[in-house]
Amino acid sequence: MVKTEVLEKKDTRSGFGAGLLELGKRNPNVVALCADLTGSLKMDAFEKEFPNRFFQAGIAEANMIGMAAGLATGGKIPFTGTFANFSTGRVYDQIRQSVAYSHKNVKICASHAGLTLGEDGATHQILEDLGLMKMLPNMVVINPCDYNQTKAATIAIAEYEGPVYLRFGRPKWPVFTDANQKFEIGKAWKIQDGTDVSIFATGHMVWKAMEAANELEASGLSVEIINIHTIKPLDDQAILESVAKTRCVVTAEEHQMNGGLGDSICQLLARNTPAPVEMVAVNDQFGESGKPEQLLEKYGLDTVNIVEAAQKVLARKNG
Amino acid sequence: MKTAEELNNIVKQVRRDIVRMVHAVQSGHPGGSLGCAEYFTVLYQNIMNYSAVPFNMDGKNEDVFVLSNGHISPVFYSTLAHAGFFDKNELATFRKLDSRLQGHPATEEGLPGIRIASGSLGQGLSVAIGMAQAKKLNNDDQNVYVLMGDGELQEGQNWEAIMYAGHNKVDNLIATVDFNKQQIDGSIVDIMGFTELRSKFEAFGWKVLEMNGNDVTSVQEGLLSAKENAGNGQPVVIVMSTEMGNGVDFMMGSHKWHGIPPNDEQLEEALSQNISSLGDY
Numbered sequence A: 001m002v003k004t005e006v007l008e009k010k011d012t013r014s015g016f017g018a019g020l021l022e023l024g025k026r027n028p029n030v031v032a033l034c035a036d037l038t039g040s041l042k043m044d045a046f047e048k049e050f051p052n053r054f055f056q057a058g059i060a061e062a063n064m065i066g067m068a069a070g071l072a073t074g075g076k077i078p079f080t081g082t083f084a085n086f087s088t089g090r091v092y093d094q095i096r097q098s099v100a101y102s103h104k105n106v107k108i109c110a111s112h113a114g115l116t117l118g119e120d121g122a123t124h125q126i127l128e129d130l131g132l133m134k135m136l137p138n139m140v141v142i143n144p145c146d147y148n149q150t151k152a153a154t155i156a157i158a159e160y161e162g163p164v165y166l167r168f169g170r171p172k173w174p175v176f177t178d179a180n181q182k183f184e185i186g187k188a189w190k191i192q193d194g195t196d197v198s199i200f201a202t203g204h205m206v207w208k209a210m211e212a213a214n215e216l217e218a219s220g221l222s223v224e225i226i227n228i229h230t231i232k233p234l235d236d237q238a239i240l241e242s243v244a245k246t247r248c249v250v251t252a253e254e255h256q257m258n259g260g261l262g263d264s265i266c267q268l269l270a271r272n273t274p275a276p277v278e279m280v281a282v283n284d285q286f287g288e289s290g291k292p293e294q295l296l297e298k299y300g301l302d303t304v305n306i307v308e309a310a311q312k313v314l315a316r317k318n319g
Numbered sequence B: 001m002k003t004a005e006e007l008n009n010i011v012k013q014v015r016r017d018i019v020r021m022v023h024a025v026q027s028g029h030p031g032g033s034l035g036c037a038e039y040f041t042v043l044y045q046n047i048m049n050y051s052a053v054p055f056n057m058d059g060k061n062e063d064v065f066v067l068s069n070g071h072i073s074p075v076f077y078s079t080l081a082h083a084g085f086f087d088k089n090e091l092a093t094f095r096k097l098d099s100r101l102q103g104h105p106a107t108e109e110g111l112p113g114i115r116i117a118s119g120s121l122g123q124g125l126s127v128a129i130g131m132a133q134a135k136k137l138n139n140d141d142q143n144v145y146v147l148m149g150d151g152e153l154q155e156g157q158n159w160e161a162i163m164y165a166g167h168n169k170v171d172n173l174i175a176t177v178d179f180n181k182q183q184i185d186g187s188i189v190d191i192m193g194f195t196e197l198r199s200k201f202e203a204f205g206w207k208v209l210e211m212n213g214n215d216v217t218s219v220q221e222g223l224l225s226a227k228e229n230a231g232n233g234q235p236v237v238i239v240m241s242t243e244m245g246n247g248v249d250f251m252m253g254s255h256k257w258h259g260i261p262p263n264d265e266q267l268e269e270a271l272s273q274n275i276s277s278l279g280d281y
Helices: A012-026 A044-049 A061-073 A089-100 A129-134 A147-159 A205-218 A236-246 A261-272 A292-298 A303-318 B004-025 B030-035 B037-047 B070-082 B088-093 B124-137 B156-167 B188-192 B198-203 B216-229 B264-272
Strands: A009-011 A030-034 A054-056 A077-083 A107-111 A140-142 A164-167 A172-174 A189-192 A197-201 A223-227 A230-232 A249-256 A277-282 B064-067 B144-149 B173-179 B207-212 B236-241
Touching (some): A012 A147, A030 A061, A044 A054, A061 B124, A061 B156, A089 A129, A107 A147, A129 A140, A129 A230, A129 A249, A129 A261, A140 A147, A147 A164, A197 A205, A197 A236, A205 A223, A223 A236, A230 A261, A261 A277, B004 B216, B030 B037, B037 B144, B198 B236
Parallel strands (some): A030 A054, A197 A223, B207 B236
Antiparallel strands (some): A009 A172
């Protein structure tokens, strides 16, 4: 059983802000750009500490991405910050041509991703960003699960040479990973060993996967939980090893079913070792206004949905 | 410094390269390329400080150039070859499979002289601003040059960038707009027009200069004046009047040669109007 008593809740965007500040102190080449959302992205501490290395782009995201590509060309390590919707869909062509195709060392850091943005509604709740970003050649895609992991990931991506999309969110969420963890890009993190079913989760849904695993274990099942914080490159080996044991899979993500983590895992399994899969994800719909927990419940992204998905794949495996 | 005569000889060779490159693969964009042959030649022969070999991607302590309207790649490639970035015989690979000379400029294949991909319009000015800001952080006092098409200014990202550079006094940036007044579907005034650009840039806090892009002396004076105006708290833009297809009489005065290659007969006619000065690739 994993521990799911909540000790502390913090927002993952604050983990980004803390990581960025730390990077600012460590590496003089790290610069930051923000499109009029400095407070929301928690970039204000970096701005205050390193005003010369902070670029206020205004509400002009396309220009911000282009400037980041230029700064990277000049040897800087730019971190851009805005909401996930404006970090991806709004500037897709700029990222594609000026960053990904041009091999620029730009870190696109995106907050307020997914349904848990809450009351602002569907205009801001992007559920397609992982898909958009993972389709781009050269792009690394990361979606950490809590404050500590987001901070560690922010620091780690500065060490990696190349474009990265780092996705995090708005709500305060349980903090359950180690504050001193070393974040390895592309290396899945096994939270718990199990033999009956594998749950692969990313971002906020990792916590929901842990809650679901405890419910399943209460009925005598052995559940393996793996945190896929890096959607691309996918840790093929960790996934295939797990499925070789459990022979059935649940994926969980705060994203569209099309194009997300589940989609990547299904491709991997289809090419290697087909197994029953259920995807806990948004099914071809836009979100709406509401509280994060209400939205996760309404759109089928709650603990109970993971439990039910596990029961389904277990029945198919055993049927 | 090369003399006007020497520059004009190179310009003729660049024009020959352009028409031969697009003719060889029966694709590419000769019109805008020909119109900018003088600008590229003066910029790379007499104005910018740079290292061609080795080519340094970060361009630290060098002047750097960004081509935003990437479809005029033929003139860029020919200029880079004549400036020593790579062997001019490589121009024969333009737009062919496995070439470093992609249809639109790219860094993917590692062609020396290219720092950013362009082709999807409207992105180069933003990139140039970022490069200029990096130079300031690096205490590098060289300049960033960027060329944009006039039709390209219809892309909204340019106006984000123009507003940014003016507000933030990015004064190590020297932009040039190729004001040939043509775009694919017709003349700019008919498609979505502006008749002048000075007032627009000035309204955003830019220093505006003008030059005749098809006269090497005017281009040299314009670029030198821009250099003198750099570092004065304002970004600089040169509105450069050109004729699309310049130097090949039947391609001039029309948007029709924007993206059309010459046939065999037209190639011979174009070459006869530009006698080889440096030897063909």
